[in-house]
Amino acid sequence: MERKQVLVSPEELEKQKHYINILKQRVSDLNLKYHIITYGCQMNVHDSEKLAGMLYEAGYQETDNEHEADLILFNTCCVRENAELRVYGNVGALKSRKQANPNMIIGVCGCMMQQKEVADYIASRFPFVDLIFGTHNLHRFPQLLLQAIDSNNTVVEVLDEQGSIVEHVPTKRAEGVSAWTTIMYGCNNFCSYCIVPYVRGRERSRRPEDILDEIRELGQKGYKEITLLGQNVNSYGKDTGNDYLFHDLLRDIDKLPGIERIRFMTSHPKDLSTGLIEAMADCDKVCEHLHLPIQAGSNRILKAMNRKYTREDYLRLVDRVRTAIPDIALTTDIIVGFPGETEKDFLDTLDIVKQVGYDSAFTFIYSPRTGTPAARLQDQTDSEVKKERLARLIELQNRISKDKNLKLLNSVTEILVEGPSKNNSEMLTGRTRTNKIVNFTGSKDLIGELVQVRIREAKSWSLEGEVVTQDE
Numbered sequence: 001m002e003r004k005q006v007l008v009s010p011e012e013l014e015k016q017k018h019y020i021n022i023l024k025q026r027v028s029d030l031n032l033k034y035h036i037i038t039y040g041c042q043m044n045v046h047d048s049e050k051l052a053g054m055l056y057e058a059g060y061q062e063t064d065n066e067h068e069a070d071l072i073l074f075n076t077c078c079v080r081e082n083a084e085l086r087v088y089g090n091v092g093a094l095k096s097r098k099q100a101n102p103n104m105i106i107g108v109c110g111c112m113m114q115q116k117e118v119a120d121y122i123a124s125r126f127p128f129v130d131l132i133f134g135t136h137n138l139h140r141f142p143q144l145l146l147q148a149i150d151s152n153n154t155v156v157e158v159l160d161e162q163g164s165i166v167e168h169v170p171t172k173r174a175e176g177v178s179a180w181t182t183i184m185y186g187c188n189n190f191c192s193y194c195i196v197p198y199v200r201g202r203e204r205s206r207r208p209e210d211i212l213d214e215i216r217e218l219g220q221k222g223y224k225e226i227t228l229l230g231q232n233v234n235s236y237g238k239d240t241g242n243d244y245l246f247h248d249l250l251r252d253i254d255k256l257p258g259i260e261r262i263r264f265m266t267s268h269p270k271d272l273s274t275g276l277i278e279a280m281a282d283c284d285k286v287c288e289h290l291h292l293p294i295q296a297g298s299n300r301i302l303k304a305m306n307r308k309y310t311r312e313d314y315l316r317l318v319d320r321v322r323t324a325i326p327d328i329a330l331t332t333d334i335i336v337g338f339p340g341e342t343e344k345d346f347l348d349t350l351d352i353v354k355q356v357g358y359d360s361a362f363t364f365i366y367s368p369r370t371g372t373p374a375a376r377l378q379d380q381t382d383s384e385v386k387k388e389r390l391a392r393l394i395e396l397q398n399r400i401s402k403d404k405n406l407k408l409l410n411s412v413t414e415i416l417v418e419g420p421s422k423n424n425s426e427m428l429t430g431r432t433r434t435n436k437i438v439n440f441t442g443s444k445d446l447i448g449e450l451v452q453v454r455i456r457e458a459k460s461w462s463l464e465g466e467v468v469t470q471d472e
């Protein structure tokens with residue numbers, strides 16, 4: 001049966017526009033500046049673009065310098081303990097500034113705030129924070145900000161209920177050639193170590209027509225590359241009861257003018273369907289890169305993680321993907337030191353890393369998250385052992401990455417030029433379709449263009465090259 005998607009009502013959006021206008025009247029002439037500090041994944045980065053969009057419409061200007069900001073917003077992530085501790089430290093550090101400038105507004109939002117005990121802790125430990133809100137009510141930011149400006153107490157609004165889908169929130173995207181588009185929210189998978197389903201709710205897919213309209217507009221604005229975002233994009237559409245799934249969406253986006261490259265993340269291996277592999281192979285604009293988190297190489301640990309595939313399933317999947325798209329780059333996420341991980345389990349992880357031969361990997365030491373099943377498991381592995389395993393894994397992956405990059409020496413590859421290189425402003429930087437960073441010398445006029453570059457030097461994390469002229 002078709003499930004009706006829960007959209008935030010046009011009346012609610014009108015109401016928020018009204019609050020933006022009130023803010024605008026208050027803020028105009030004051031030349032107020034905002035600074036947003038974002039933690040965590042690309043979905044959070046894109047949420048920050050929406051927060052920035054609402055502030056920009058209200059007349060605030062962005063500043064990179066936190067010290068000149070009149071409004072500081074922390075958009076938090078609760079996936080790892082380190083990021084949480086950094087939030088506490090950075091919010092705490094603002095106490096004296098707030099005392100010196102009581103008109104400054106400090107807000108904390110994002111995934112961490114969806115955990116009631118954390119939101120309560122922030123409110124009681126840092127009473128100088130003006131505003132606390134969660135992920136499900138991000139669109140209500142204008143109204144909440146206005147309340148915070150007018151109140152002497154901390155304004156707190158964290159909704160427990162499943163978030164709805166909000167369309168048409170003003171968005172201030174990063175300038176450049178690439179843009180993010182969230183296609184779905186939430187996750188149904190409940191991997192035993194992961195807090196996301198508890199804070200982001202169940203899977204909710206946006207309507208295809210809304211996504212296609214947004215991407216068409218991004219193409220008209222000059223963006224060349226789109227990255228489709230979701231905790232598990234492979235299950236796009238399954239919550240709607242319709243038979244329009246992720247591969248249908250990819251095929252439709254592929255037909256849109258303007259956009260030259262399509263990327264997506266993240267993909268749960270258990271939901272990578274034959275239809276999706278075929279669409280990736282057929283669609284010219286879909287890049288030859290797949291981020292496919294394995295998390296662990298031991299079947300015992302994969303089961304404890306509730307990942308719902310075995311290492312054999314995963315290896316078969318990799319074979320099918322490589323048969324359909326031979327030049328595809330594969331990247332992954334790996335957790336080291338999950339509770340109960342033995343040396344043998346870890347050797348299984350090293351083994352699968354060698355067998356697959358990833359182009360790169362994000363590697364982490366397991367971080368227990370309160371409220372998840374894994375946090376209740378007994379963890380007997382010494383932290384020094386975990387660090388030593390991580391170092392071995394990184395050393396292996398770096399070697400594989402470098403070997404893969406060395407194979408590209410002297411080849412010519414298409415680069416989408418993003419801008420000046422971060423480490424050397426004399427050079428330009430861009431990415432291959434396989435998502436490898438390439439630095440090269442060239443005229444700034446090339447920014448935003450697709451160019452052919454010959455690879456001249458290979459490192460573990462990047463490549464260097466030179467533009468191929470037409471006479472070559």
Ligand code: SF4
Pocket residue numbers: 187188189190191194195196197231232268
């Ligand atoms: S698929 Fe697993 S790891 Fe990814 S967001 Fe969902 S629960 Fe978390």
